[in-house]
Amino acid sequence: LPLQKETPLANAVFWAARKGNVALLQLLLNSGRVDADCRDSCGTTALMVASYSGHYECVKDLIMQGADINYQREWGSTALFFASQQGHDDVVKLLFEFGASTEFQTKDGGTALTVASQHGRSKVVETLLKNGANVHDQLNDGATPLFLAAQEGHVTVIRQLLSSGAKVNQSREDGTAALWMAAQMGHNEVVRVLLLRGADRDADRQDGSTALFKAAFEGHNGVIEELLKFSPSVGILKNGSTALHAAVMGGNLQTVLLLLGANADPTVPNKNNELPADLTKSDRILKALRPKIINGDS
Numbered sequence: 001l002p003l004q005k006e007t008p009l010a011n012a013v014f015w016a017a018r019k020g021n022v023a024l025l026q027l028l029l030n031s032g033r034v035d036a037d038c039r040d041s042c043g044t045t046a047l048m049v050a051s052y053s054g055h056y057e058c059v060k061d062l063i064m065q066g067a068d069i070n071y072q073r074e075w076g077s078t079a080l081f082f083a084s085q086q087g088h089d090d091v092v093k094l095l096f097e098f099g100a101s102t103e104f105q106t107k108d109g110g111t112a113l114t115v116a117s118q119h120g121r122s123k124v125v126e127t128l129l130k131n132g133a134n135v136h137d138q139l140n141d142g143a144t145p146l147f148l149a150a151q152e153g154h155v156t157v158i159r160q161l162l163s164s165g166a167k168v169n170q171s172r173e174d175g176t177a178a179l180w181m182a183a184q185m186g187h188n189e190v191v192r193v194l195l196l197r198g199a200d201r202d203a204d205r206q207d208g209s210t211a212l213f214k215a216a217f218e219g220h221n222g223v224i225e226e227l228l229k230f231s232p233s234v235g236i237l238k239n240g241s242t243a244l245h246a247a248v249m250g251g252n253l254q255t256v257l258l259l260l261g262a263n264a265d266p267t268v269p270n271k272n273n274e275l276p277a278d279l280t281k282s283d284r285i286l287k288a289l290r291p292k293i294i295n296g297d298s
């Protein structure tokens with residue numbers, strides 16, 4: 001949290017909240033010369049600073065001195081948002097005891113639950129869900145807590161969210177689903193869990209690419225092995241290309257072999273009438289593609 005220069009006493013309150021110095025904090029607040037809700041020019045309060053830093057006693061003291069629990073900083077974040085982001089479950093619970101709400105949003109639509117999910121704070125996610133957080137929260141671009149956890153590879157959080165009714169197929173506004181994102185990032189375990197919970201293996205984005213296509217391009221072979229267990233389409237996709245084309249373009253021989261093993265057909269051209277073999281100069285990949293072509297011709 002950037003701290004701006006304010007009055008010396010307010011600065012001292014912020015300093016004490018950041019360092020967890022309860023004695024100093026009490027001294028300052030009891031002096032009656034500085035308010036528990038003093039804030040910097042971005043609207044940051046000492047309660048936010050103490051919550052971010054995980055200083056339970058300071059948070060408690062500030063609340064007792066009348067700090068506004070649900071005050072929103074200029075960007076929209078609250079003390080609960082910061083404690084959730086940093087994974088301070090004890091502080092999160094304390095804030096709830098004193099009336100913190102899970103509903104406040106940052107300007108990009110972020111909530112305590114979206115940020116805790118993104119940072120893999122599974123204990124906090126559990127506490128938030130128990131205290132009324134909405135598992136269907138969405139950022140302005142449509143990203144859900146599940147999507148954000150999938151992007152960052154947080155399997156435990158994904159299980160919690162799905163058990164609380166998160167929609168596995170819900171995509172971002174650009175059509176990207178959690179499975180696609182996890183596949184692109186190479187999170188095998190996340191891909192496995194999402195597929196087991198019914199994720200659409202062939203969901204495509206606006207650009208026509210599927211999870212398999214993307215993983216093939218990136219050479220994420222662990223992800224591809226998980227996807228192949230669910231028989232995704234290895235044929236021509238909406239954007240006029242196949243996963244095998246993507247694998248060849250990506251240049252990973254092992255990926256090419258995995259797809260061939262799953263009956264991807266090297267004789268299928270893309271919409272530009274190019275075979276996968278037309279997209280590489282690698283002898284090893286050409287050799288892997290060639291015997292199949294001969295078999296196909298005979």
Ligand SMILES: *[C@@H]1O[C@H](CO)[C@@H](O)[C@H](O)[C@H]1NC(C)=O
Binds near residue numbers: 168169197199200201
């Ligand atoms: C996700 O989408 C697939 C394909 O449309 C569908 O079969 C599956 O039931 C959906 N899963 C859930 C949990 O809604």
Ligand SMILES: *[C@@H]1O[C@H](CO)[C@@H](O)[C@H](O)[C@H]1NC(C)=O
Binds near residue numbers: 241
């Ligand atoms: C299909 O989509 C991918 C991903 O955006 C892109 O890289 C590729 O060029 C597209 N293929 C065709 C034939 O348009």
